[in-house]
Amino acid sequence: MSNISKIPFFICPPRTRSTVLFQLMVFYAVHKLGLKTVPHGSFELFLEFNPNIHFTDVRTSETQLGEIHPVFNGDELKIHYMSPAQYKSTSERNLYKLSVLQQAKDMGYEYYIKGTYHVVDTINEILEFFNDRHIVITQRRDIEQYALSYIYALNSNLYNSYNTKLFDNTKQYMDTLNEGVIAENIDISELLNNTRRVYELEPLLKQKDIDYTIAYYEDMSSYEQLFDIITSIYGTSEWQEYLPDDFEKYIPTRIDKDYTKCILNYNDIIENIRQQIKDSGLA
Amino acid sequence: MSKAPFFISAPRTRSSVLFETAQFYVENVLNKKSLHNHKELFLEFSRNTEFYDLKTDERNIAELYPVVKNNLLDVHYIYPHVFDTRKERNLYKLKLLQQQKDNGYEYNTKGTVQIIDTSTEVIEFYNDRHFVLTKRRNIEDYVCSFLVAYITKFFHARHHNIDRYTARIDEKVHVDTNIISNIYKLLDQTRELWKLEEYLKQQGYTYTVTYYEDLDTQDKINNCLTDILGTSDWINHLPENFENHLPIKIDKVYSDIIKNYDEVIPVIRQKIKESEIEQYI
Numbered sequence: 416m417s418n419i420s421k422i423p424f425f426i427c428p429p430r431t432r433s434t435v436l437f438q439l440m441v442f443y444a445v446h447k448l449g450l451k452t453v454p455h456g457s458f459e460l461f462l463e464f465n466p467n468i469h470f471t472d473v474r475t476s477e478t479q480l481g482e483i484h485p486v487f488n489g490d491e492l493k494i495h496y497m498s499p500a501q502y503k504s505t506s507e508r509n510l511y512k513l514s515v516l517q518q519a520k521d522m523g524y525e526y527y528i529k530g531t532y533h534v535v536d537t538i539n540e541i542l543e544f545f546n547d548r549h550i551v552i553t554q555r556r557d558i559e560q561y562a563l564s565y566i567y568a569l570n571s572n573l574y575n576s577y578n579t580k581l582f583d584n585t586k587q588y589m590d591t592l593n594e595g596v597i598a599e600n601i602d603i604s605e606l607l608n609n610t611r612r613v614y615e616l617e618p619l620l621k622q623k624d625i626d627y628t629i630a631y632y633e634d635m636s637s638y639e640q641l642f643d644i645i646t647s648i649y650g651t652s653e654w655q656e657y658l659p660d661d662f663e664k665y666i667p668t669r670i671d672k673d674y675t676k677c678i679l680n681y682n683d684i685i686e687n688i689r690q691q692i693k694d695s696g697l698a
Numbered sequence: 699m700s701k702a703p704f705f706i707s708a709p710r711t712r713s714s715v716l717f718e719t720a721q722f723y724v725e726n727v728l729n730k731k732s733l734h735n736h737k738e739l740f741l742e743f744s745r746n747t748e749f750y751d752l753k754t755d756e757r758n759i760a761e762l763y764p765v766v767k768n769n770l771l772d773v774h775y776i777y778p779h780v781f782d783t784r785k786e787r788n789l790y791k792l793k794l795l796q797q798q799k800d801n802g803y804e805y806n807t808k809g810t811v812q813i814i815d816t817s818t819e820v821i822e823f824y825n826d827r828h829f830v831l832t833k834r835r836n837i838e839d840y841v842c843s844f845l846v847a848y849i850t851k852f853f854h855a856r857h858h859n860i861d862r863y864t865a866r867i868d869e870k871v872h873v874d875t876n877i878i879s880n881i882y883k884l885l886d887q888t889r890e891l892w893k894l895e896e897y898l899k900q901q902g903y904t905y906t907v908t909y910y911e912d913l914d915t916q917d918k919i920n921n922c923l924t925d926i927l928g929t930s931d932w933i934n935h936l937p938e939n940f941e942n943h944l945p946i947k948i949d950k951v952y953s954d955i956i957k958n959y960d961e962v963i964p965v966i967r968q969k970i971k972e973s974e975i976e977q978y979i
Contacts, residue, residue: 456753467752470760470775473851474746474859481749486780496749497776499735501765572752582753 420649421626422448424548425529426541428610430564431553432635434575437529438666440645443654450527451519453485456582457494460485460516460528463508466572470498485512487519492526509537513544532609538616542623550625551648554614555632558698561610562603562688563674563681570678571596575667585668592672595679601687607695614697636669700927701904702728704827705808708888710843711832712913714854714945717808720923722940723932730806731798735773736762739791739807740820742784745851749777761787764794771798771805788816792823811887817894821903829898829905830926831891835979836911837970838963842952844884845873845962854945867950872957878965885973892978914947 422444427433437458444450453460460483468481481496492515502508516526534541542550555561568574576588620627628648635641646652659665675681692698702724707713717737724730733739739762747760760775771794781787795805813820821829834840847853849871855863898905906926913919924930953959970976 468777469750469752470777471748471750472746473748481777484776488780493778493780495776495778495780497763497765497774498747498749498760499774501767501772501774584753 420448420651420654421547421549422450422525422527423551423648424545425551425553426532426534426613426616427529427551427553428532428555428561428613429574429606430561430568431555431632432630432641432669433529433553435666435669436551436553436630436635436641436644439641439658439662440648440654441527441665442657442659442662443649444527446657447653449525451492451524452527453492454494457483458527458529459531460494460512460526461509461533462531463505463533464500465496468496470496482508485515487515487522487524489522492516492519492524505533505536509534510540513537513540516544532606532613535609535612535616538619542619542625546623546625548626549648550620550627552613552616552627552629553632554629557633558607558692559689560674561632562607562692563678564672565603565606566598566601566684566688567596567672567674567678569600570598576670577667579664579666588670592670592677595677597679598681598684601684602691603688604691604695607691607697611695611697700728700929700932701826701828702730702804702806703830703926704824705830705832706813706891706894707808707830707832708811708834708840708891709853710840710847711834711908711910712919712947713808713830713832713908715913715919715947716830716832716908716923716926718944719919719936719940720927720932721806722937723927723935724806726935727931730804731770733764733771733773733805733807737806737808738810739764739773739795739805740788740812741810742787742812743779744775745848747775749775764791766794766797769801770803771795783815784812785815788813788820792816792819795823811884811891814887814890814894817890817897821894821897821901825901825903828926828928829903831895831898831905831907832910833892833907833979834910837885837975837979838966839952840888840910841881841884841966841970842956843950845877845881846871846950846952846955848880849873849877855948856945857942860946863948867948867955870955870957873962878962881966881969882973885969885975889973889975889978892975895978916941 423440425433425437445452462483464480464482466480469478470481471478479498481498482500484495484497486493486495571591573588573591576585578585630644645654705713705717725732741762743759743761745759748757749760750757758777760777761779762773763776763780764771764773809820850866852863852866908922913922923932
C-alpha cells in the first residue's frame, strides 16, 4: 500500500453501511486531500432519480420522479432535478455525468462522491476517470438480510435514519418502524442483478492493477471496526485527526431491525425473495 | 417566398391562436422544427409544473430548461433553478439555438415578454424572420385577463380542458394584494415589449403588429396570417381538425368573474396610467 493516501472512490450497492463509511471519511478527503463536496443529500451522483423529488404537471396531475442532473457552472457542481428525464439509459446518464465531472476536473475541481451500483453500466469509463483513486467496494455477506433491508427501505421510502445537524427524521423513521410496512413492491431482480455485477468487479480491478478495498457490512458493526477499515483504505490513521468531536451528528443512525416483524407481510413474500436471490446467482 | 414569423407576444393577445394556426405551414413548408414540450422557449418558469420535495414538504415551480436530445432541442423542466437572472436564461437558450442553427436546425418558437432583457440579441438572432408583435388595445381588459389566467392557472380553454376551465371560471377569483403588485411588472414588461416596434422600424426589419380586438373571428385570423406569411398557401397545409387543437375564445365579463373587482379596478387604472403603456399601443 502506498504511503500517500489516495482519494477513495466508492462503488456501493445500497444497504451496505456505505453511507456511514463515506461520511466518516469525508473530513479527511475534504480538509486534507482537497476534494470538493456536493450539496448534502446529493453525494450519490450516479443515482438516476431521486425518489423524494416528485415533479407534477398540475394540469394533468401526472407525476414523475426528478432525474438527477448535475451542472458545473465554472465554479461549483450543482445538483438539479429534471423532468421529463433527459436520458433514456443509465449508460447515457453516466456518460453525461462523467463529462460534467471532467469539465470540473479540467478547472481543478475534484469531488467527493459515492458511486452507486449504477456505475456498472459504464464501468470502464468510470474506472478510467477515477484511475488515480482507491476504489472502495462495499458488500454484504448475508444476501437475504440485504434483500429484506432493501425491500423495507424501498417500501417505507426511508433509506436511513438521520439525527444530524441538517436533517432529522428520527421520529418518522421510528414511527414507521414500529408501525411496520406492507411490502407491495418486491421485485428486486434489478437490484440483485446490478449487485452481482458490482460483486464481480474484483477480477477487473485486479486485471487493471487498480488499488481497491472490499468492505463488508457485517465487519462494520462498531466504530472500532469502521475506524480500522478507514485506516486501511487511507493507509494512515491521520484521518482521525480530521474527525470532528461531534462526527456522529453527520452520519446515519444504525437501527437493527427484525424484518419478520417490521415487514408486515413477511411470511407472504419471503419465499419469493429467496427464489429471486437464487435466480440472480448472487449468493 | 414567405419568411418564417417570429412572434414577440405579450400574454392574452391571441398570439397562441395565430402561432398555432400558422405552425403547420411554418413547420412543414418553411422547415422550422417544432419544439417539444413547450413552444414558448423564453418563458422562465411554468406555473403548471412543480417539484415537490417529500423530505422537506416544499413545493417549487420549475424553470424551463431546454436541452439537446437526439440532436434536437427539447424543453425540460428543472429545479433548483440553474440560472439566477432572466438574461442568463435567455443567453443560454440563444446559445443552444445558435448551435442548432449551425447544425442546420431552426425552430418555430414564440417569444414572450421575457425576451425584453436580451431583446437586441433575440431580434438579431431572428433577423431573417418576419416579426409579429401582438398587442391589445383595451389595457384594462388585458390586465384583468392576465389576473384571471394567473390565479386560475388556466391560460387557455381547449377542447381537452373545457369542462375544468369552465368550472374554475364559474368559481370566480379573488385578487389578493400581493398579486395586484405584479401588475406593475406586467405593464412595465409589456410596455418594453411594445416599444420594440420602434427598434424593428429603425433596423428596417419586416414586421406586423396585430391586435387582440382584430382577431375575434377565424376569417380575421386567416386574413391576418395571409398578410404575415405573404401568401394564402398556408391554408392548404391546415389539417382537417386543426380547430380542435386551438385555444377556444371565451368572452368574459371581468366585473363578474373577479369577486373584488370594485376594489381592484381603481388600482389597475392607476397603474395603467402610471405605466404610460397606452403610448405604445
